[in-house]
Structures are given as structure tokens and as C-alpha cells.
Amino acid sequence: MNFAVLQFPASNCDQDAVHVLRDVLGHSARYVWHKETLLGDADAVIVPGGFAYGDYLRTGAIARFSPVMAAVQQFASNGGLVLGICNGFQILCEAGLLPGALIRNRSLQFRCEHVFLKTATVDSPFTSKIPTGKLLKIPIAHGEGCYFADEATLAELQAKNQILWQYCNAKGELTDDANPNGSLLNIAGVSNERRNVAGLMPHPERASEEILGSADGRLIFESMIHALQTREAAEAA
Amino acid sequence: MKAKIIITPKKAVVDPQGKTVQNALAQMGYTGVAAVHVGKYLEVELTSGDKDLARRQLDEACHKFLSNPIIEDYKLEIVE
Numbered sequence: 001m002n003f004a005v006l007q008f009p010a011s012n013c014d015q016d017a018v019h020v021l022r023d024v025l026g027h028s029a030r031y032v033w034h035k036e037t038l039l040g041d042a043d044a045v046i047v048p049g050g051f052a053y054g055d056y057l058r059t060g061a062i063a064r065f066s067p068v069m070a071a072v073q074q075f076a077s078n079g080g081l082v083l084g085i086c087n088g089f090q091i092l093c094e095a096g097l098l099p100g101a102l103i104r105n106r107s108l109q110f111r112c113e114h115v116f117l118k119t120a121t122v123d124s125p126f127t128s129k130i131p132t133g134k135l136l137k138i139p140i141a142h143g144e145g146c147y148f149a150d151e152a153t154l155a156e157l158q159a160k161n162q163i164l165w166q167y168c169n170a171k172g173e174l175t176d177d178a179n180p181n182g183s184l185l186n187i188a189g190v191s192n193e194r195r196n197v198a199g200l201m202p203h204p205e206r207a208s209e210e211i212l213g214s215a216d217g218r219l220i221f222e223s224m225i226h227a228l229q230t231r232e233a234a235e236a237a
Numbered sequence: 238m239k240a241k242i243i244i245t246p247k248k249a250v251v252d253p254q255g256k257t258v259q260n261a262l263a264q265m266g267y268t269g270v271a272a273v274h275v276g277k278y279l280e281v282e283l284t285s286g287d288k289d290l291a292r293r294q295l296d297e298a299c300h301k302f303l304s305n306p307i308i309e310d311y312k313l314e315i316v317e
Contacts, residue, residue, distance in 0.1 A: 101307040
């Protein structure tokens with residue numbers, strides 16, 4: 001599978017993403033500079049973490065207008081898989097590819113720690129390989145990760161099963177203490193209605209090798225790879 | 238000609254910055270403060286003299302880019 005990992009000015013988690021996809025999972029991954037207008041033969045797009053454009057104006061506000069994003073919009077409307085991580089999640093929300101918005105952490109603190117995630121549904125190309133009941137231990141590192149959406153949008157997310165991951169404690173309980181940033185409904189990640197675009201604040205690319213303290217994050221990438229391989233097999237048939 | 242744009246968090250959005258500033262004011266002894274909301278102020282200097290055109294363009298820019306309508310409200314004023 002071919003992954004395109006976007007690079008905006010001040011993206012800083014692009015290399016970790018490429019490392020995991022290429023060196024750990026053995027797939028092809030290339031950098032795509034934000035000024036490029038073509039995604040080539042990419043099977044999936046990763047919008048990585050960082051501080052694109054210094055988070056000026058609002059986080060992700062300027063990056064969403066970078067030339068490459070027109071190609072990403074087209075890719076997504078054609079059903080291509082897109083995963084936004086941290087700043088990538090913020091950019092996808094600003095771009096309207098995902099519902100809601102990310103705002104300043106409720107505590108006003110930059111939170112940099114491991115969290116536990118409960119996978120709310122395995123019915124998505126980003127969660128299908130996550131064993132039922134398994135909590136994902138993944139690190140966060142953000143100052144603006146509080147997920148907000150209005151009542152109507154939240155109701156729709158719940159009705160359409162678009163909430164993918166929620167912050168929980170070690171026992172899988174969705175408590176306030178387990179919520180590092182004040183996100184409504186402890187939401188850590190969501191998908192769009194079509195389920196081909198997803199975003200999450202935690203960094204699965206920093207939890208794909210045991211040596212970093214957890215390899216739970218690779219289950220997300222493996223879910224994507226499985227979905228792509230299944231799709232490819234179906235098309236060949 | 239200049240545009241003055243004030244961007245504030247929507248009422249439905251929790252504003253911890255505002256709350257923190259409010260608490261600090263109280264601690265400093267300022268009484269009678271019911272609430273504080275922290276927003277953003279933009280000044281856009283304009284070259285054209287067409288006020289109506291400027292207002293229409295900036296309204297669009299505010300809606301599409303300068304503010305995020307999911308979490309923010311904006312007020313736009315054009316001054317000579």
C-alpha cells in the first residue's frame with residue numbers, strides 16, 4: 001500500500017508517521033509537500049501532527065487552504081482513506097472534512113502524557129482490527145485538543161456511530177478524570193459520515209513500537225491497511 | 238479605509254481563558270465582574286474606497302477563514 005504523508009510548514013510528526021508505515025509496517029510511504037497538487041498513486045493520506053503555520057489565527061485555519069488540500073478533498077470525496085493525527089485532526093475539521101472543532105484544553109495546560117482510549121466502534125476502516133474490549137494506550141501532546149461540536153452535531157455523531165475513540169481510564173470508564181482536555185463526550189477521535197475520513201488527537205505513530213512504551217497505535221494503521229487490501233482484492237475480483 | 242474585526246468565542250463554547258482572567262481579577266480585588274470572554278481583534282487595512290464591496294468581501298472572509306463559525310462569532314466594522 002502507498003501512503004502519502006502531508007508536510008505543512010511546521011508539521012513535525014511527519015517523519016514518525018513515515019517511519020511507522022515504512023520501517024515498522026513495511027509499506028510504502030512518501031512525503032507530500034503542502035504546495036503539491038497531486039497525490040499520485042496514494043492509497044491513503046495521513047495528515048500528521050505539528051503546528052502547521054505556527055497555529056496562527058487558529059490551529060489548522062491556514063493549512064486547510066494549502067494547495068494540497070484541494071487534492072485531499074477530491075481524494076476523500078472519491079472514497080479515499082484519510083487519517084488526521086493531532087494537528088492533522090484540527091486541519092481536517094477546519095477543512096470541513098470532519099465535523100466539529102478542536103479548542104484550547106479546558107485546563108489551559110499543554111497535556112503530554114499517555115492516555116487510554118476506548119474504541120467506540122470497530123465498524124470503520126480505522127478500527128476494524130482493534131480487538132473488542134482492548135483499550136489503546138497512546139500518548140497525547142497537545143494544548144488545543146478539546147473536541148467541541150454543537151448539540152445537533154453531537155447527536156448526529158452518536159446516531160451515526162461516528163465517534164471512533166473516547167478517553168477512558170485503565171478500567172475503560174469514560175470519566176472526567178480520564179478526560180485530558182475537556183472534550184465533549186470524552187471524544188478523542190471521530191470519522192465523517194461516509195467513514196473514510198477520520199481524525200484523532202492522540203499519536204498512534206508514537207505507540208507503534210514496544211520500545212516506546214506501547215504498540216497499541218499500530219492497530220489503527222493495521223486496520224487501514226486491512227481495509228485497503230480488502231478493497232484491492234474486491235476490485236481485482 | 239480600515240476594517241475592525243472582533244472575534245469572540247460562542248456562548249455555547251466553554252471559555253477557560255475567560256474564566257481564568259475573571260478569577261485573577263477577583264483575586265486582585267476587582268469586584269463586580271460577572272464574566273470575562275477572551276477574543277481576538279483583527280485590523281485589516283484596505284486599499285479600495287468602495288465600502289460596500291469591502292464589507293461584502295470581508296464578511297465572506299470572516300465566515301470562511303478569519304473566524305470559525307462552529308466556535309466563534311464575529312463583528313465587522315468598516316471605518317474611513
